Amino acid sequence: MKSGSLHERIRQDIETRIMSGIWEAGHRIPPEHELMAHYACSRMTVSKAISALADRGLIDRRKRAGSFVAAPTVHRATLNIPDTAAEIEGQGRFHTVEILNRTEREAEAADLDLLAMAEGGPVLSLTCIHRADGKAFALEERLINVVIVPAAREVDFARESPGRWLLGHVPWTDAKHRITAIAAMAEQAEWLDLPEGAPCLSVERWTWRTEGRITYVRQIYPGDYALTARFVA
Amino acid sequence: MKSGSLHERIRQDIETRIMSGIWEAGHRIPPEHELMAHYACSRMTVSKAISALADRGLIDRRKRAGSFVAAPTVHRATLNIPDTAAEIEGQGRFHTVEILNRTEREAEAADLDLLAMAEGGPVLSLTCIHRADGKAFALEERLINVVIVPAAREVDFARESPGRWLLGHVPWTDAKHRITAIAAMAEQAEWLDLPEGAPCLSVERWTWRTEGRITYVRQIYPGDYALTARFVA
DNA sequence: TGTCTAATAATGTATAGACATAATATCGGA
DNA sequence: TCCGATATTATGTCTATACATTATTAGACA
Numbered sequence: 001m002k003s004g005s006l007h008e009r010i011r012q013d014i015e016t017r018i019m020s021g022i023w024e025a026g027h028r029i030p031p032e033h034e035l036m037a038h039y040a041c042s043r044m045t046v047s048k049a050i051s052a053l054a055d056r057g058l059i060d061r062r063k064r065a066g067s068f069v070a071a072p073t074v075h076r077a078t079l080n081i082p083d084t085a086a087e088i089e090g091q092g093r094f095h096t097v098e099i100l101n102r103t104e105r106e107a108e109a110a111d112l113d114l115l116a117m118a119e120g121g122p123v124l125s126l127t128c129i130h131r132a133d134g135k136a137f138a139l140e141e142r143l144i145n146v147v148i149v150p151a152a153r154e155v156d157f158a159r160e161s162p163g164r165w166l167l168g169h170v171p172w173t174d175a176k177h178r179i180t181a182i183a184a185m186a187e188q189a190e191w192l193d194l195p196e197g198a199p200c201l202s203v204e205r206w207t208w209r210t211e212g213r214i215t216y217v218r219q220i221y222p223g224d225y226a227l228t229a230r231f232v233a
Numbered sequence: 234m235k236s237g238s239l240h241e242r243i244r245q246d247i248e249t250r251i252m253s254g255i256w257e258a259g260h261r262i263p264p265e266h267e268l269m270a271h272y273a274c275s276r277m278t279v280s281k282a283i284s285a286l287a288d289r290g291l292i293d294r295r296k297r298a299g300s301f302v303a304a305p306t307v308h309r310a311t312l313n314i315p316d317t318a319a320e321i322e323g324q325g326r327f328h329t330v331e332i333l334n335r336t337e338r339e340a341e342a343a344d345l346d347l348l349a350m351a352e353g354g355p356v357l358s359l360t361c362i363h364r365a366d367g368k369a370f371a372l373e374e375r376l377i378n379v380v381i382v383p384a385a386r387e388v389d390f391a392r393e394s395p396g397r398w399l400l401g402h403v404p405w406t407d408a409k410h411r412i413t414a415i416a417a418m419a420e421q422a423e424w425l426d427l428p429e430g431a432p433c434l435s436v437e438r439w440t441w442r443t444e445g446r447i448t449y450v451r452q453i454y455p456g457d458y459a460l461t462a463r464f465v466a
Numbered sequence: 467t468g469t470c471t472a473a474t475a476a477t478g479t480a481t482a483g484a485c486a487t488a489a490t491a492t493c494g495g496a
Numbered sequence: 497t498c499c500g501a502t503a504t505t506a507t508g509t510c511t512a513t514a515c516a517t518t519a520t521t522a523g524a525c526a
Contacts, residue, residue, distance in 0.1 A: 064474085074315040074316070077410050081308040181415070201413060225414075274481085275482065297507075
């Protein structure tokens with residue numbers, strides 16, 4: 001239980017009190033000088049423990065007033081969205097990608113929107129299917145902004161999947177995800193080996209850095225695929 | 234840009250270098266004493282900045298060896314799953330809940346599993362529909378472990394929705410989420426005002442605290458409902 | 467009684483130094 | 497050349513102290 005350092009133990013201690021409901025929302029936690037006395041340590045150590053809790057949103061700190069247990073209003077969970085190749089290999093299965101379509105073209109109206117391109121320019125459009133031990137796992141539709149990532153032109157994405165290549169070679173500053181349920185359209189259903197209209201999970205991601213959008217990707221998984229997320233950090 | 238405190242600025246500074254790709258994965262960031270000199274500050278301040286980055290998983294720190302930019306293998310995003318009532322009201326719409334079914338019974342085999350109950354005991358089963366401005370928004374199927382939360386027996390959940398009541402009255406220590414796509418079954422489709430078989434987003438959540446599982450809930454949204462998540466903390 | 471002002475209590479930030487810990491580098495000897 | 501003891505370096509934790517910031521409380525004054 002007592003994991004190493006003092007500030008860590010203090011944090012754990014307070015966190016347990018909050019989580020177990022001994023200190024409920026709105027309860028004022030003892031001021032730092034009291035905790036100093038209680039744990040017989042310096043203020044910095046106590047402060048470090050409390051700051052960690054504040055960072056995680058478990059408590060609110062107000063000057064002069066004190067620190068209070070925060071009222072939970074949302075479930076906040078961390079979602080790990082691994083690059084598909086890593087995910088499949090992580091399950092001990094054999095991953096392959098097949099490129100179904102690769103086109104380099106001038107950005108069309110729809111592309112301009114997805115990649116937030118003001119002026120237009122060349123884009124690389126990819127459609128590929130990921131397989132785990134030969135079985136369809138996910139369908140990937142991707143647009144890459146070639147203006148920002150010119151190197152993508154030269155890559156053989158059948159050898160290294162687009163997601164993995166981008167992750168390793170192109171840094172991003174921000175990403176937005178959108179998760180919806182869709183009905184598989186005829187062509188999609190065929191590739192995923194599902195009946196037409198079968199429910200599928202669609203995960204879209206827009207990735208950008210300061211200069212602009214890097215890539216847009218939509219991944220379509222059969223409905224029984226589950227994204228899992230956990231509370232706590 | 235420069236927001237307030239020095240350690241915050243240093244963190245921002247380093248983060249920008251990492252995110253922009255100036256320092257790529259595996260790059261060693263300057264040791265603390267160099268950063269001290271560069272920012273003309275004490276070691277504690279530098280350390281605080283770097284520790285924050287380490288907490289977020291952006292860098293790895295190794296004694297004697299130094300601190301290195303971590304290799305990104307996954308997109309990590311924070312998913313906010315608000316209690317449905319709060320979500321609807323947050324959109325400025327009018328929220329109502331209708332309880333379609335409320336049963337208190339001895340736990341059945343399926344319940345024991347979902348609530349991880351070893352011995353059995355009473356459970357409260359609820360089915361309700363959330364509406365936004367009168368329009369179907371989400372269908373909620375919930376099990377509450379009455380052994381742990383006896384107070385739930387007395388609550389009128391038509392006045393305060395189950396999610397909100399639990400959030401406000403019952404502290405949890407951990408939660409697990411599972412997101413899948415499903416086809417609406419006849420009864421579900423009817424309540425959600427969708428054709429049978431329409432793709433729907435299913436969000437399941439298991440919530441527990443030290444003594445055991447508190448509640449299991451499955452929320453079913455029409456397919457066009459989107460969960461969104463952002464990178465960064 | 468009401469209002470403005472000053473004291474006070476709490477957190478927030480930062481310093482400078484000490485010792486602990488872990489991994490690497492170095493050097494002497496077999 | 498290899499091995500092992502020792503030195504070195506970078507991070508990890510902690511102390512004691514100082515001053516800044518902010519909201520509340522108490523007191524002075526009209």
